[in-house]
Amino acid sequence: MTNAAVIETPKPKRHPRDRWRATGWKFAAPGLSMIAIVMGFPLVYALLLSLSSFTLLKPKLQPFIGLENFRAVMADEYFWHSVWVTIEYSAVTVMGEFTLGLVIALVLNRVVRLKAVYFAILTVPMAMSPVSVGLIWHMLLQPNLGIVNRLLELSGIGGVDWLGDPEIAFWTVVFVDIWQQVSFVILILAAGLASLPKEPYEAAEVDGAGDLQQFWYLTLPMLRPVAAIAIIIQLINETRTYDLVYVLTRGGPGIATDLLSYFAYRRAFLGLSINEGAAVSFVLLLMVLVLTVVFFRLVTRRA
Amino acid sequence: MTRQMLSTMLASASAVALLLGAQAAHAEDLKLTALMEDVPETHIIEALLPEFTKATGITVEFQKLAYPDMHQKLVTQLISNKSAYNVLEVDFLWAGEFPEAGWLAELQPFVDKTNFDLKPFIPSMMDLVGRHKDTLYLIPMYNYSMGLIYRTDLLADAKLKEAYKKETGKDLALPATLADYVAISKFMKKNAGVEGAAMQSQRGDPNSMEFSNYLFANGGQYLSADGHVALDSPEAVKALELYVDNIQHGAQKGALSATLDDTFRLMCDGKAFSMVTYWWMLPQIDNKESCPNAAGKVALTVMPGGHGESGGWGWGIAKNQSAELQDASWKFIAWVQSKEISIKRAMQGHAPTRSDVFEDAGVLAKYPYYKQALEVVASGMSFPIFTYSAQYEDVLGRQLSLAGSGDVKPATAIKAAASGLDELMKKAQ
Numbered sequence: 001m002t003n004a005a006v007i008e009t010p011k012p013k014r015h016p017r018d019r020w021r022a023t024g025w026k027f028a029a030p031g032l033s034m035i036a037i038v039m040g041f042p043l044v045y046a047l048l049l050s051l052s053s054f055t056l057l058k059p060k061l062q063p064f065i066g067l068e069n070f071r072a073v074m075a076d077e078y079f080w081h082s083v084w085v086t087i088e089y090s091a092v093t094v095m096g097e098f099t100l101g102l103v104i105a106l107v108l109n110r111v112v113r114l115k116a117v118y119f120a121i122l123t124v125p126m127a128m129s130p131v132s133v134g135l136i137w138h139m140l141l142q143p144n145l146g147i148v149n150r151l152l153e154l155s156g157i158g159g160v161d162w163l164g165d166p167e168i169a170f171w172t173v174v175f176v177d178i179w180q181q182v183s184f185v186i187l188i189l190a191a192g193l194a195s196l197p198k199e200p201y202e203a204a205e206v207d208g209a210g211d212l213q214q215f216w217y218l219t220l221p222m223l224r225p226v227a228a229i230a231i232i233i234q235l236i237n238e239t240r241t242y243d244l245v246y247v248l249t250r251g252g253p254g255i256a257t258d259l260l261s262y263f264a265y266r267r268a269f270l271g272l273s274i275n276e277g278a279a280v281s282f283v284l285l286l287m288v289l290v291l292t293v294v295f296f297r298l299v300t301r302r303a
Numbered sequence: 304m305t306r307q308m309l310s311t312m313l314a315s316a317s318a319v320a321l322l323l324g325a326q327a328a329h330a331e332d333l334k335l336t337a338l339m340e341d342v343p344e345t346h347i348i349e350a351l352l353p354e355f356t357k358a359t360g361i362t363v364e365f366q367k368l369a370y371p372d373m374h375q376k377l378v379t380q381l382i383s384n385k386s387a388y389n390v391l392e393v394d395f396l397w398a399g400e401f402p403e404a405g406w407l408a409e410l411q412p413f414v415d416k417t418n419f420d421l422k423p424f425i426p427s428m429m430d431l432v433g434r435h436k437d438t439l440y441l442i443p444m445y446n447y448s449m450g451l452i453y454r455t456d457l458l459a460d461a462k463l464k465e466a467y468k469k470e471t472g473k474d475l476a477l478p479a480t481l482a483d484y485v486a487i488s489k490f491m492k493k494n495a496g497v498e499g500a501a502m503q504s505q506r507g508d509p510n511s512m513e514f515s516n517y518l519f520a521n522g523g524q525y526l527s528a529d530g531h532v533a534l535d536s537p538e539a540v541k542a543l544e545l546y547v548d549n550i551q552h553g554a555q556k557g558a559l560s561a562t563l564d565d566t567f568r569l570m571c572d573g574k575a576f577s578m579v580t581y582w583w584m585l586p587q588i589d590n591k592e593s594c595p596n597a598a599g600k601v602a603l604t605v606m607p608g609g610h611g612e613s614g615g616w617g618w619g620i621a622k623n624q625s626a627e628l629q630d631a632s633w634k635f636i637a638w639v640q641s642k643e644i645s646i647k648r649a650m651q652g653h654a655p656t657r658s659d660v661f662e663d664a665g666v667l668a669k670y671p672y673y674k675q676a677l678e679v680v681a682s683g684m685s686f687p688i689f690t691y692s693a694q695y696e697d698v699l700g701r702q703l704s705l706a707g708s709g710d711v712k713p714a715t716a717i718k719a720a721a722s723g724l725d726e727l728m729k730k731a732q
Contacts, residue, residue, distance in 0.1 A: 147571070254707075
């Protein structure tokens with residue numbers, strides 16, 4: 001009997017790309033775990049709620065009732081109105097924020113002195129909570145004792161029923177929302193403008209391109225990825241708007257400002273039907289996803 | 304006495320002292336929190352809280368919020384494992400919902416244990432915010448029955464009287480019917496340089512409560528005597544037509560987005576002839592310091608037609624808390640609703656729920672209008688109280704707002720509101 005020599009076979013070497021991938025997962029693991037806990041769990045729980053008979057009066061997940069909650073909310077004649085108002089509201093506010101934000105960002109990009117001061121002032125509305133913003137504007141726009149109408153009356157223009165006229169209330173909420181959210185768009189776009197390379201502009205100037213041509217053929221195309229991010233983030237924010245409506249109008253007058261998130265709140269907390277509130281929230285989530293995907297595709301296709 | 308006996312006695316005395324000290328220290332550690340509506344009543348009680356702490360060693364903290372934010376905040380606490388609020392201020396609109404959900408502790412055992420006397424409480428208040436399905440869950444805290452506050456100087460103005468007579472052929476006097484009231488309101492807006500009515504017609508609780516007065520004043524009702532929905536009636540349609548007419552032609556600009564605060568400011572500033580509101584708003588408006596333009600010129604009366612909206616708050620105890628905190632909560636409720644403290648509160652303008660406070664000579668001497676207030680309370684009728692009262696306010700409020708803005712006709716709005724009530728009542732069964 002002979003001692004068999006132990007032949008050590010070398011372990012197959014991992015491809016560097018696999019090692020990189022594994023290291024990447026290790027680094028991402030803590031962040032992904034946190035996301036799974038703070039986002040994944042509530043999302044799954046909300047999905048369970050939306051498929052169950054769980055109400056505040058009978059807080060039990062059993063029995064599961066399938067899509068019955070979705071059917072119930074969609075059968076409500078005011079649900080589809082809320083969906084439409086939400087789409088209209090999101091489109092108008094995002095367009096307003098982007099247009100105004102781009103103009104201000106372009107102006108600020110050319111400002112040399114006191115730039116930091118302008119930015120500090122512009123970020124004040126963004127730093128305020130939407131409820132505070134709503135309360136402040138509610139006081140300013142109070143039709144009888146508010147300062148805005150007082151100034152209009154002093155200048156010979158009659159006072160306006162900002163929040164009590166169904167034709168005007170929607171636009172008033174849009175205006176207040178844009179007032180608060182535009183700072184975020186300005187900051188993102190200003191950062192994008194600051195990071196654009198100088199060389200294309202120098203070449204364009206040598207070629208005799210004017211300001212408008214430079215803006216149209218250089219600035220806008222190069223700014224597109226940053227602009228897309230700003231628009232998508234704001235689209236998500238605006239579709240979920242709740243606080244301003246709650247403070248300013250309660251969905252009224254009539255149903256003029258009855259956004260879907262406020263509809264969900266009323267189902268959940270006034271109707272005590274958390275399950276139906278969760279179903280509405282999932283419809284809202286679906287809307288946000290569809291809008292985001294459609295917009296993202298539009299932007300990337302053009303790019 | 305031997306040294307051993309002496310040391311034993313000293314040791315025992317020290318132990319007893321330590322125990323008593325610990326107990327006192329523990330009582331001092333006890334802190335109750337209550338979520339309260341930010342109204343004068345809350346401030347009146349808050350000023351008296353040091354007396355309770357002095358007597359019991361228990362501290363009480365009031366977290367004050369505007370009414371519309373209270374329901375959600377309370378519900379989120381009551382469905383949790385442990386409520387942050389120990390003593391609960393419960394609106395009559397939730398007096399069906401909270402017990403049905405099993406969030407409130409039954410109070411009869413506390414009443415029996417402490418021999419708390421329930422007899423002085425006005426029976427209608429006990430029905431409104433006391434018992435639910437024959438079980439005691441709440442102790443009536445204060446009432447907010449609604450009436451009409453109006454400007455006496457404008458009603459007595461000779462020039463206005465003459466103009467009104469010329470325009471309508473009638474004498475300008477306290478209105479006897481709802482139609483008369485709306486006519487006077489519109490007249491005042493046109494001729495007196497003030498708004499005819501300061502109206503709180505924002506969608507939801509404000510317009511639901513306000514409209515209920517119009518409904519009852521015009522002989523309408525939500526439910527029949529046998530508990531069936533009776534809202535869809537000619538009286539209700541007429542009441543809503545008058546309500547819309549007043550919003551559009553008698554009220555201030557922005558009535559459809561106005562709340563109680565807005566109407567109070569307008570009336571306080573002397574810029575409105577009338578407001579349909581809670582009776583205890585009278586002393587707030589009739590106050591020379593805070594409302595110099597209106598003080599001395601306002602009075603209270605029952606809604607024209609004889610009935611207004613009746614409402615009230617009750618004290619309850621959250622079930623999802625320890626027995627010790629429940630006991631402490633009851634101590635507070637028994638104290639704050641005792642005759643002595645209720646009279647002290649009444650002297651500051653409290654809206655009593657005990658008949659012995661309404662009849663107290665000192666209270667009546669200071670506030671003669673408590674006589675009218677008692678009439679307002681006695682003649683008040685109630686919004687439907689059931690599991691989904693809060694949701695019904697929203698359903699009704701939406702229809703009233705749609706009618707107010709001219710988007711739907713009053714008859715259509717009433718039909719939809721009646722059908723909504725019927726659906727929710729069936730859901731509650």
